[in-house]
Amino acid sequence: MDSDVLTLVIILAVILAAVLGVLLVRGGKVPEGTYPETRDADDRPDDASEASSTAVAAPEDEEAGAAAEPELAEPAEPAEPAEEPAPALETPEPVAGRLARLRARLVKSNNVFGKSLLALLSSDDIDDDVWDEIEETLLMADLGTEPTTELLDRLRERVRVEGLKDPERVRTMLREELTALVDPSMDRSLNVDVSGRPSVVLVVGVNGVGKTTTVGKMARVLVAEDKDVVLGAADTFRAAAAEQLTTWGSRVGVPTVSSDVEGADPASVAYEAVSAGIEHESDVVMVDTAGRLQNKSNLMDELGKVKRVVEKQSEVDEVLLVLDATTGQNGLNQAKVFAEVVDVTGIVLTKLDGTARGGIVVAIQRELGVPVKLIGLGEGPDDLAPFDADQFVDALLEER
Structure with a gap:
């Protein structure tokens, strides 16, 4: 009987010791989300980065007692995207x-x-x-x-x-x-000073003479003379023509009217360009037309249509024929056909720096009875200038 009592006492003692041990362990547990000052950073649990973003302020001194109430951090305002600076407009050379x-x-x-x-x-x-x-x-x-x-x-x-x-x-x-x-007596001025409406300039020529580039350069000439210009991209058959002309215009702050539809009616685009010029009271509307072979009657007829449609709302003041000076006498044949379809009022002679055939100026003027008004002498944006007969002849005879 005494041995049974002793065994029961031992069992009770073991149970009591286990309970006390559990209570002691629970009493010393570290609350989640805080780190005692004595714990090194390397001893922090791996998931510390997943803890709450709320910052807990430490007490100012030991007598402050319980920890101060946490201060909630104000959410950061999203940064406004930086505005891209507008591209600086180029200043064409006088x-x-x-x-x-x-x-x-x-x-x-x-x-x-x-x-x-x-x-x-x-x-x-x-x-x-x-x-x-x-x-x-x-x-x-x-x-x-x-x-x-x-x-x-x-x-x-x-x-x-x-x-x-x-x-x-x-x-x-x-x-x-x-x-x-x-013949310095020929009137070589561009008719771009019409009263009460924009002056309308139609630019024509065969494929490959640099017509769209010439229109862009002409815009720079007019901007340098303080003209308010609108461009019309009526070359709807060459995919890059409208984009190319828009780029030329944007460099000097000149708007371009074009169609989003490839192969759109060029007469319609030309009409809309003139309408925009009238609406915005611009000084000049320049319309770039598609390059065409002079021996293709249907294309030449279409050019005549562009001019007729534009004339429903405004007179066409200039029809400038762009010719490549290096083509020589072939340029004369081109000029004759274009003059039969549209009333050519002036010649723009490009690539004159690439040939010693300065006599082409005389030949073209004699053939058409219209003056060379502008000449191009290079690939630069400002390598186009009004033609001056006296300076042209002086350059022919000047010694290097």
């Missing part, structure tokens, strides 16, 4: 500055033409062989048969009468005769 620079380029490209004539006319004995060489030089410069004959007759007469030998006197004579052929 026309006066262009002329001097372009003249220097013209001197380099056409110098052979002028030097050949001066050398021949300064010969001690200007016989028939020399005159034949002069004629060949003029024809190779694309002056054309009729103007060449006319110039030779004048030169022969003056040499016979004046007996020229002095190089400077020869230069003066040649300058006078060439200037007369280029």
Whole structure:
């Protein structure tokens, strides 16, 4: 009986010890979400980063008793996206500055033409062989048969009468005769100062002459003259034409009217461009048309339609034909056909720096009876300038 009592006491003692142990362990547990100062950062549990974002402020001193109430952090305001700065508009070079620079380029490209004539006319004995060489030089410069004959007759007469030998006197004579052929009396101004409505300029030409680029450069010329311009991308057949023209316009702050539909009616686009110019009281509306071969009658008929549709709301003040100077006499054939379809009022002669055939200016003017109004002498955005007959001839004869 005594052994049973002893066994029961031992069992009760073991149970009591286990209960006390559990109570002691629960009493010393660290509350979740806080870290005692004595615990190193390396001893923190791996999931510490997943703890609440609420910051718990430590008490200012030991006598403060219980921990202060937590301060809730204000949510950070989302940062406003930075506005992209508007692209700076380009300032086109003034026309006066262009002329001097372009003249220097013209001197380099056409110098052979002028030097050949001066050398021949300064010969001690200007016989028939020399005159034949002069004629060949003029024809190779694309002056054309009729103007060449006319110039030779004048030169022969003056040499016979004046007996020229002095190089400077020869230069003066040649300058006078060439200037007369280029005809400085022709009105080369662009008709862009119409009262009460925008001036409408239609730009035409064959494929590959740089027509869209020329329209963009012309916009820069007009902006440099403080004109308010609207562009019309009526070349709806070449996929990149509207985008290309829009880029040219955006560089100088000029809007472009175009169609989102590839192959849209070009006459409709031209009409909308003129409407926009009238609505916004612009100074000039320039319409770029699709390049077309002069021997394709249906395409040429369509060009006539563009002009007729535009004229339903406004007169077309300028029809500028863009020609590539390097094509020589072929450019004359192009010019004839375009002049039959639309009333060409002026010529834009591009790539004049790539040829020594300065006589093409005279030939085209004689063929169409209209003046060369603008010339292009390079690939730069401001390499287009109003044509000046006196400066052109001076550049032909100027020595490098």
